[in-house]
Amino acid sequence: MELQLKIWRQKKADSPGGFEVYRVKANEHMSFLEMLDVLNEQLIAERKEPVAFDHDCREGICGACSMVINGRPHGPNQGTTTCQLHMRFFKDGDVITVEPFQARAFPVIKDLVVDRSSFDRIIQAGGYISVNTGQPVDGNAIAIERDTASMAFDAAACIGCGACVAACPNGSAMLFVAAKVSHLGLLPQGKIEQDGRVQKMVAQMDEEGFGNCSNVAACEAECPKQISVSNIARLNRALIAASFQSS
Amino acid sequence: MLMKWLVDFLFRSSIGRKVVMSLSGLFLIAFLVVHLLGNLQLLAYDGGRQFNLYAYFMTHNPLIKTTSYLLYLTILLHAIQGISLAWANRKAKGRTYAVSSNAPISSFSKYMIHFGMIIFIFLGLHMYQFWLQMKMGNAPVLSYPGTDHPVQDLNALVVEAFANPYYVGIYVVSMFALGLHLWHGFQSAFQTLGLNHPKYNGLIRMVGKMYAVAVAVGFAVIPVILFFRQV
Ligand code: HEM
Ligand code: SF4
Ligand code: FES
Numbered sequence: 178m179e180l181q182l183k184i185w186r187q188k189k190a191d192s193p194g195g196f197e198v199y200r201v202k203a204n205e206h207m208s209f210l211e212m213l214d215v216l217n218e219q220l221i222a223e224r225k226e227p228v229a230f231d232h233d234c235r236e237g238i239c240g241a242c243s244m245v246i247n248g249r250p251h252g253p254n255q256g257t258t259t260c261q262l263h264m265r266f267f268k269d270g271d272v273i274t275v276e277p278f279q280a281r282a283f284p285v286i287k288d289l290v291v292d293r294s295s296f297d298r299i300i301q302a303g304g305y306i307s308v309n310t311g312q313p314v315d316g317n318a319i320a321i322e323r324d325t326a327s328m329a330f331d332a333a334a335c336i337g338c339g340a341c342v343a344a345c346p347n348g349s350a351m352l353f354v355a356a357k358v359s360h361l362g363l364l365p366q367g368k369i370e371q372d373g374r375v376q377k378m379v380a381q382m383d384e385e386g387f388g389n390c391s392n393v394a395a396c397e398a399e400c401p402k403q404i405s406v407s408n409i410a411r412l413n414r415a416l417i418a419a420s421f422q423s424s
Numbered sequence: 425m426l427m428k429w430l431v432d433f434l435f436r437s438s439i440g441r442k443v444v445m446s447l448s449g450l451f452l453i454a455f456l457v458v459h460l461l462g463n464l465q466l467l468a469y470d471g472g473r474q475f476n477l478y479a480y481f482m483t484h485n486p487l488i489k490t491t492s493y494l495l496y497l498t499i500l501l502h503a504i505q506g507i508s509l510a511w512a513n514r515k516a517k518g519r520t521y522a523v524s525s526n527a528p529i530s531s532f533s534k535y536m537i538h539f540g541m542i543i544f545i546f547l548g549l550h551m552y553q554f555w556l557q558m559k560m561g562n563a564p565v566l567s568y569p570g571t572d573h574p575v576q577d578l579n580a581l582v583v584e585a586f587a588n589p590y591y592v593g594i595y596v597v598s599m600f601a602l603g604l605h606l607w608h609g610f611q612s613a614f615q616t617l618g619l620n621h622p623k624y625n626g627l628i629r630m631v632g633k634m635y636a637v638a639v640a641v642g643f644a645v646i647p648v649i650l651f652f653r654q655v
Contacts, residue, residue, distance in 0.1 A: 183522075196522065245521055247523045248522070248523035248526070249525050249526075249527055274522050274523045276521055276523075279517065279518060279519050279520070279521060280517060280518065281515060281516050281518050344525070344527065345517075346513070346517060346520075346534050347514075347516055347517060348513070348516035348518070349438075349513070349516070351438075379437065379438065379439060380437075382438065383436075383437065383438050387438075387516055388438075388512060388513040388515075388516030388517060389438040389441060389442060389509050389512060389516075390438070390439075390442060390616075391509075391513065391533055391534075391536060391612070392530060392533060392608070392611075392612040392616065393529050393530055393533040393534060394529050394530045394533070395525070395529045398527040398528050398529060399525075399527055406620075407620050407622070409615065410615050410618045410619070410620030411620075412439070412618075413439055413442075413615070413616060413617065413618035414618030415618075416437070416439045416440075417439070417440075417443060417617070417618060420429070420433045420437070420440065
């Protein structure tokens with residue numbers, strides 16, 4: 178199959194950037210990233226600068242492969258990361274527009290690569306539980322109700338990819354923060370620090386310049402791990418409660 | 425300041441600012457029911473007697489008067505906070521994508537500020553046309569047998585205004601915007617407060633859509649009917 182790619186090229190953070198058009202021959206068994214690898218081989222052969230893009234695991238678990246494909250973070254398929262998106266979902270002759278994730282808190286570093294360290298700082302603010310090191314405790318020592326465990330597990334599926342922010346017309350990080358707050362706060366070990374965690378993580382989120390949630394739910398539609406916006410309601414509940422209860 | 429945390433929560437925290445939107449929106453939602461029931465009396469064939477007496481009651485009962493000032497404050501708060509949020513959100517997004525997404529989202533949720541601005545401008549006209557004219561005593565004064573006080577004929581002002589097709593058009597369009605604002609806004613207010621549960625989500629959504637349609641259609645038919653009664 179032959180494709181026409183319109184790719185956002187930007188030398189560095191403060192350079193203007195714009196679209197460049199490329200042609201590439203791919204086959205339907207390739208992943209989207211492999212197709213970009215082919216393009217880069219081609220560019221290198223032509224002594225041109227290859228397209229910079231983020232990737233790591235290429236198996237849908239690390240969250241690195243950030244890009245917006247035809248207006249949709251991680252492309253058109255639901256519950257799929259870019260690395261797991263295969264070219265069989267495109268047709269010969271398609272024009273595909275590829276852009277970096279867009280949000281003030283995710284500035285472009287180069288081409289399709291954005292700086293998502295704002296997520297790391299949100300995690301550092303409270304996305305952890307304090308434990309003493311040593312032998313791991315018996316996993317079944319504390320009984321956890323099945324539904325609660327499933328909800329925590331669903332939230333824990335978040336890979337911190339930032340597609341929710343990229344999809345949100347407000348550049349809000351609420352789905353990400355909600356997933357972390359839910360996965361930790363639903364479990365007994367995480368409950369203890371929940372009030373402080375919620376306040377600190379939300380404060381850091383605001384500090385980083387993410388937008389506010391308008392309940393548009395574009396995040397849920399684009400999340401490769403299909404995290405539900407019901408987690409955002411849980412975050413709202415938790416923050417409201419923590420704000421009124423805490424000293 | 426003793427309540428600094430509360431002010432910070434309501435006007436600085438992203439979630440707190442949305443709580444203000446939600447609570448003020450829900451208060452306005454409740455108010456609109458009362459307002460609509462009041463307005464429907466305009467359709468009675470009694471020369472406006474019932475409506476005028478109702479308007480007199482609403483503007484002279486101290487409890488209702490106090491509530492009405494609270495209402496004006498709430499609208500201003502909701503509008504100012506809404507504009508400020510929309511502004512902040514635009515800045516937080518920066519550039520928009522070259523290709524627009526067709527992902528399924530909550531309908532009309534991206535245009536809350538646009539509908540809100542239409543409603544806001546409409547409210548300016550609406551308050552000028554009826555509220556201010558009544559405050560200034562510009563409506564004709566009547567005295568009904570059985571009442572010991574003169575009553576302003578607000579009904580006459582309304583009927584006169586809706587003889588004008590342009591006013592009727594503006595009202596209908598504004599109510600359409602209100603309906604779409606509430607189509608998303610009603611359920612959104614619950615989500616903002618964290619009131620989300622699989623058992624009730626469907627009900628909240630359905631009630632919200634029914635409310636949005638009922639309120640928009642209810643308010644919009646009144647000027648239309650009054651117009652056609654006069655042609
Ligand atoms: C009487 C009329 C109005 C009613 C009943 C109403 C109701 C609501 C409700 C229930 C919400 C959802 C709140 C939430 O998501 O938690 C909302 C959101 C909003 N309203 Fe209104 N509203 C009215 C007028 C206005 C006006 C005059 C403006 C002026 C600009 C406005 C601007 C907004 C904005 C921007 C939002 C979205 C906030 C966000 O989610 O980011 N509204 N409204
Ligand atoms: S919530 Fe979903 S979209 Fe957002 S960071 Fe986590 S996995 Fe990515
Ligand atoms: S490269 Fe790791 S999730 Fe795509």
